[in-house]
Amino acid sequence: MSVTLPGPTLGVVGGGQLGRMLAEAASPLGVDVVVLDPTPDCPAARVADQIEGELDDPDAVRELAERADVLTFEIETADPELLAEVRAETGTPVHPDPETLAVTGDKLREKEMLAGADIPVPEFVPAGSPAAAENAVDRFGGTMLKAREGGYDGRGNEPVTDPDAAERTLATVGGDAVAEELLDFDRELAAIGVRGTDDETRVFPITETIHREEILRGTVSPPRVDDATRERARDVVTDVLAELDGRGVFGVELFDVDGEILVNEIAPRPHNSGHWTIEGAATSQFEQHVRAVLGWPLGPVERAAPTASSNVLGDVQAPEEATLSGVETVLDAPDASLHWYGKREARPLRKMGHVTVVDSEANGPDENAERALETAEQLRDSLTFQ
Template identity: 65%
Template sequence: MNPTCPGPTLGVVGGGQLGRMLAEAAAPLGVDVVVLDPTPECPASRVADQVEGAFDDPDAVRELADRADALTLEIELADPDVLASVGAELDVPVQPSPASLRTIQDKLVQKRTFADAGVPVPEFVAVGDAADLEAAVDTFGGCMLKARTGGYDGRGNVPVRPGDDYDAKLAEVGAGDGGAMAEELVDFERELSVVVAAGADETRAFPLAENVHEAEILRETVVPARTDTAVAARARDVALDTLDTLDGRGVFAVELFETADGDVLVNEVAPRPHNSGHWSIEGATTSQFEQHVRAVLGWPLGDTGLRGTTVSANLLGDVADPTTAALRGVEDVYDAGDAHLHWYGKREARPLRKMGHVTVSRADADPTELLDAVRGLRDGLTFTNSDAADQRAEPDSPQ
């Protein structure tokens, strides 16, 4: 569809922080956003309209499509069959394609698709029961066990070593009737990602990002990645080859391993904006969120160039139990001058729940020194009610 201003309405399956940031990026383009989410007053509802309903509810998806000129998603729990059926029924385009979502939702199918196309991936096998898992452990000398569907932020993934209780490990990942997949344990130097925007007539890749994980949860992203130019070029080529196996427009995040000998292997792909691309809001000429809006609508893509060395650090719930979200220490971020705090609008802080992120972008900065600086800012933020936190001066709130 041709760009206009005001523009069309975009329907998004999912109303979490990604939907919120999509709506924030869409607004300056004149694009209104309606999200579908089962959570009343979901984070995106502060900046977009909401249809309240399950991600796979045909009636709710139909209501979303009835209010939109195009459909996309910010969560893989969307039902590809429902999206395809409703899109065809109401003549509303769905991007990326439901077929790509179907491929990506099943990690075993995803890996087989990439491997069949010659995309480099870790060795893997299907696992249906404890005997299969034992055989995989024997073959690989230990493995990463992954539920085929539903896992995210480390959920559904667990390392398995020889002699472990294999039935218990299968239960831990929630393999269920869908089975699981076992991958070799990759000896990697660093975890990387390339966010790629597939448009109507062109494909543009963002600079290579380095991702720092702890307990399977992304903690920080550093751009440019602290690796050599050969690895960066190889990672870009692999990411683009990976996208050739998938259909449809939009932003795709290709997560990668850089191995100890300099090879690059594809870990997983997300068919949507991704946590490892949040840095692009301040650090790139065009953010991943604006690119996604442009791409799914078939509009020209923006420049993906890097504005400066950029580090983004996730703000996770540092509480022992769920509690009303009240963030302390934000004045230190504001005092930093060049730091940017992004609040996701979640009412409740939970242990390790993603509540926001902090980004700093500086021209010609040393990546490691900037990472240390951003960590210091992030670590000064807390949801706890400790005496130290209570002694911080808090700004007056209208609520």
């Protein structure tokens, strides 16, 4: 492989924390990054060039493509049809493929794609009308209504157990939804899969994800499951990757139901569940994404040691700048790392950063990571907003 000097430029639709961490990973590889984001001085702008514009502005997306060798995206509100049009006009490749974004951005299409490939998913039915939502509640004895488009961090997902409440709940998620059976799952798992050139795929170690109020609070890797469950999860993620088009990393969220693995959702981009890989894996998910979309060789995915990550969430009511206290405690802790996303407003439940702990005293990468998780959560709790 040869690299032209100066190095390639990666264009990223979206300039939030994922775009920022992509740029941080790209820099040591000699890759420049330019992001498109409507927010002035967005988080990624501190480490990358920014085009200020709406994500669905054809002129702005075209400018991004003209400045880049390859386009990618860090947010699923990117417009897949526009990306395909700009790719055709400019010749700039887009990875993952816009059609993959179109499928994964529609929860009904995503479930239909997975079920059609015999990949296990919760039972589901379309719920585009109050009658359909009511029937789903009766059929499943309670259902999770998920907006077909636009939901994230629990937004657009609402459980409903009373048929009389179905119409009202459907309206709260936007009026067009997919209804899934309410699962009594043991835990949630996830893995970052990656597709490279010539359909090469790799899967990072399976990780347990910890949610509360529908918000991802932290991860622990290895997960607190037996080896057989890990292997089943890895096999499912491998099957998922075979159904997707284009290069890049994909966050695959899973349910563990008494050892049975079901796919919850797919994100065609780096994912919060993979943040632990920055310190805890041989190659981070962000470097892996840069390598993949550029068509470069993929890096190794092995876990270096038991690793846990805990998200720092905003808790300031007023949308204004806040001061974070307790940073010294985290920086003074051995094996701990702090990542700050550079967001200006510390709104309640907004992801502002994360703390990662790698257990360097563990007797191997597959040892129980409970100690790392406890430390990460304690360090997270030592951080306060004022």
